[in-house]
Amino acid sequence: MFNADNLYVVPLDQWIQVGVRWLALHFRPLFQSIKWPVETLLTAIDSLLHAVPFPVLAICLALIAWRIASRGVAIFTLISLIVIAFIGLWSEAMTTLSLIATAIVVCVIVGIPIGIVCARSDRAWTIIRPVLDVMQTTPSFVYLVPVVMLFGVGTVPGGVAVIVAAVPPLIRFTNLGIRMVDAEMIEAGRAFGATNRQLLWEVQLPLALPTILGGLNQTVLMAMVMSVIVAMIGAEGLGLVVLQGLGRLDVGMAAVGGIAIVLLAMILDRITQGLARQKPKSDRGIRTALSRALRPRREDVEDLEAHHQQI
Numbered sequence: 001m002f003n004a005d006n007l008y009v010v011p012l013d014q015w016i017q018v019g020v021r022w023l024a025l026h027f028r029p030l031f032q033s034i035k036w037p038v039e040t041l042l043t044a045i046d047s048l049l050h051a052v053p054f055p056v057l058a059i060c061l062a063l064i065a066w067r068i069a070s071r072g073v074a075i076f077t078l079i080s081l082i083v084i085a086f087i088g089l090w091s092e093a094m095t096t097l098s099l100i101a102t103a104i105v106v107c108v109i110v111g112i113p114i115g116i117v118c119a120r121s122d123r124a125w126t127i128i129r130p131v132l133d134v135m136q137t138t139p140s141f142v143y144l145v146p147v148v149m150l151f152g153v154g155t156v157p158g159g160v161a162v163i164v165a166a167v168p169p170l171i172r173f174t175n176l177g178i179r180m181v182d183a184e185m186i187e188a189g190r191a192f193g194a195t196n197r198q199l200l201w202e203v204q205l206p207l208a209l210p211t212i213l214g215g216l217n218q219t220v221l222m223a224m225v226m227s228v229i230v231a232m233i234g235a236e237g238l239g240l241v242v243l244q245g246l247g248r249l250d251v252g253m254a255a256v257g258g259i260a261i262v263l264l265a266m267i268l269d270r271i272t273q274g275l276a277r278q279k280p281k282s283d284r285g286i287r288t289a290l291s292r293a294l295r296p297r298r299e300d301v302e303d304l305e306a307h308h309q310q311i
Helices: 012-026 028-051 054-068 071-086 090-120 122-137 140-151 155-179 183-191 196-233 238-247 251-277 282-310
Strands: none
Touching (some): 028 140, 028 155, 054 071, 054 251, 071 090, 071 251, 122 155, 140 155, 155 196, 196 251
């Protein structure tokens, strides 16, 4: 294949198109099985958020913000939700929130275990790191093309695109947090007889929790950005309001949708930041792990003393 300058051009675009079509044709059951849990979870969360009356849900979210962050964040959350409701975008905001909540749940289920595996295996991190680099450097709009061909159009395929775009920060921060745990803590746990499982759950994860929650904050923000972009493939929510406003050259509609998106993003950002600022009781967790590891040895000592007494 030659271009206008009589230079040979590799038809990479055609190869990619043929490859994606081949995947869509031969692996359709696999992609449908991936789509099903996302669709089920998204439908359940969306139905729940739309079933709860506006005042009740607004107060509940404000109380959650108070409990996790602060009183100021709770007041801001309540006022922002009231503003979103009174500009007529409550239903669209709840659809976007359900999309983000679904993405967060799936990202936590998938991202944290992968991050743990990467932290415990240099070989796994060597393999997964380039994949994360590609996922994070790929423009957000590029995700939409394979998603449409493999999963179709609509809110559920949009949720899949949100998950794919939002999970890399959580994997990276989980890996980083566990690797940054002080080696002396790990050596102390091993010296007291703690198993690898005890070290992970009682020492490494509690100490890495602030970093992991920081990654969760980045995942939430990335999911918020992507939830607006997926309106281009038919996903409902606030992004669709902005897209319709741009399509009709209706500046007011696009501006109102943008205001609702900004308010919702600020609410989620402040809540997840407050969650990340909460310091876990790492020292108590480490003492618990060491005491659990020491318990069998103490029993052995008591048995040995009793044996000496009998002698």
